[in-house]
Amino acid sequence: MLTARVRLVLEHFHSTCDPLSYRAQGLVLCASRQDVLDATKIARVLARRNPELDFQHEDILGAFSGSVSGETEKDLNGFFMRSAMDAKRAKILFVAHKFETGYDNPAVTCLYMFRKIDTSTLATQVLLRHCSKRPGKIRPITIDFANQDGQILSETRFHQCILKFP
Secondary structure (H helix, E strand, C coil): CHHHHHHHHHHHHHHHHCCCCCCCEEEEECCCHHHHHHHHHHHHHHHHHCHHHCCCHHHEEEECCCEECCEEHHHHHCCCCCCHHHHCCCCEEEECCCCCCCCCCCCEEEEEECCCCCCHHHHHHHHHCCCCCCCCCCCCEEEECCCCCCHHHHHHHCCCCCCCCC
16 A cells, blocks of 8 residues: 555656656655655655656655664665755655654645644644745645545644635
8 A cells, every 4th residue: 555655646746746847845744754764665666667757766765763673864865864954855755753844845845645634733734834835836735645535624724724826
């Protein structure tokens, strides 16, 4: 199931964001650090096997704290992501809690949710990750694999979050 989701993310991002006039970023919210590790590795294998998707190894990064199965971010990416500037290197960024809130990158255009969001505050914060405006930016896209239909929208209504795009 994880492989199918990752494939969909890569294909969707490639078809939607590669033609844009700016370097877009996709943010993938994973359920666990292990999922970040696995999804990042799967994405890199798929990208290698499908060169038409136009992803390089360094375009796909995973962000998590600590170690998982004896591996760290440095083992996975070749460096530790200490700041948002490091995270902005990626076209596709797989995260588990790290960079879910407080990460401000107007290039984040697509949000892919592989995990449930259980509070209205977190739902609002997470959705705001891809709602920053920038010249030429398309409407933000959210693909939710984990939450019930409409759950995220109803959670954000609690905060009266109104976002307008052209």
